[in-house]
Amino acid sequence: EVQLVESGGGLVQPGGSLRLSCAASGFMFSSFSMNWVRQAPGRGLEWVSYISIGSSTIYYADSVKGRFTISRDSAKNSVSLQLNSLRAEDTALYYCAREGYSGTQQDYWGQGTLVTVSS
Amino acid sequence: SYVLTQPPSVSAAPGQTARTTCGGDNIGGKAVHWYQQKPGQAPVLVIYDDSDRPSGIPERFSGSNSGNTATLTISRVEAGDEADYYCQVWDSFSAHYVFGTGTKVTVL
Numbered sequence: 001e002v003q004l005v006e007s008g009g010g011l012v013q014p015g016g017s018l019r020l021s022c023a024a025s026g027f028m029f030s031s032f033s034m035n036w037v038r039q040a041p042g043r044g045l046e047w048v049s050y051i052s053i054g055s056s057t058i059y060y061a062d063s064v065k066g067r068f069t070i071s072r073d074s075a076k077n078s079v080s081l082q083l084n085s086l087r088a089e090d091t092a093l094y095y096c097a098r099e100g101y102s103g104t105q106q107d108y109w110g111q112g113t114l115v116t117v118s119s
Numbered sequence: 120s121y122v123l124t125q126p127p128s129v130s131a132a133p134g135q136t137a138r139t140t141c142g143g144d145n146i147g148g149k150a151v152h153w154y155q156q157k158p159g160q161a162p163v164l165v166i167y168d169d170s171d172r173p174s175g176i177p178e179r180f181s182g183s184n185s186g187n188t189a190t191l192t193i194s195r196v197e198a199g200d201e202a203d204y205y206c207q208v209w210d211s212f213s214a215h216y217v218f219g220t221g222t223k224v225t226v227l
Contacts, residue, residue, distance in 0.1 A: 044203075045162065045205050062120070104152070105168070107167070109162055111161050112161060
C-alpha cells in the first residue's frame with residue numbers, strides 16, 4: 001500500500017524557517033517524481049514545488065522561489081521541503097504528492113502537515 | 120501565467136448528472152486531471168489524462184477535454200460525491216503545475 005506521511009509542520013514567526021519531510025513507503029520511491037502542494041485555510045490547492053527522479057529537475061512556484069528548497073533522499077525514501085523567510089501567506093496545510101508513473105497527475109497524497117506563520 | 124477557471128458551485132439531485140467545467144486557453148492541448156477533496160481529507164485523483172479513471176474510481180466519473188474547456192461529469196450522483204473538485208494541468212511554457220479554482224459539488 002502506497003503511503004506518504006508528512007511531518008515537520010508547526011508554528012513559526014514571520015521570517016523564520018521550517019523543514020518539512022515526507023516519508024514514502026509501499027512503492028519504489030526512486031522511480032517516481034514528487035511534488036509539494038499546499039492549501040491555505042479555506043482556500044484552494046496551490047502547487048509549490050516539483051522534484052524529478054534523481055533530482056535532475058526541480059521547479060518552484062513563483063510565490064516560493066528563492067525561499068523554499070526541495071530535495072529527496074532515495075536511501076531514506078523521503079522528500080523534504082526547506083521553508084525559509086516565511087511569511088503569513090505561507091500559512092497552509094502542506095501536502096506531499098506522488099506523480100503518476102507516466103504523466104503529470106498526482107496519484108497519491110499524504111494527509112498533510114500544517115504550517116502556521118504568525119507572531 | 121496559465122489560469123484555470125472553475126465555477127464556484129454546482130448542484131444536482133441524487134441520481135441525476137452533475138457537470139463541472141475547467142476553462143483555460145487551449146486547454147484541449149493539455150492533459151487535464153481532476154481531484155476530489157472531501158472536508159478534512161486529502162485530495163483524491165478521480166480522472167487523469169482528460170478521461171482515464173484510476174483503479175477504484177467508479178465508472179460514474181468521466182471526463183472530456185476540447186478547445187478551451189475540460190469537463191468532469193458525475194453520473195447518477197450520490198450523497199457521497201459531495202465534495203470540492205479541482206482540475207489541474209502541467210503548463211510547459213512556465214514549467215508550473217496549475218490547479219483550478221475549485222468547484223463545490225452539492226448533492227441536493
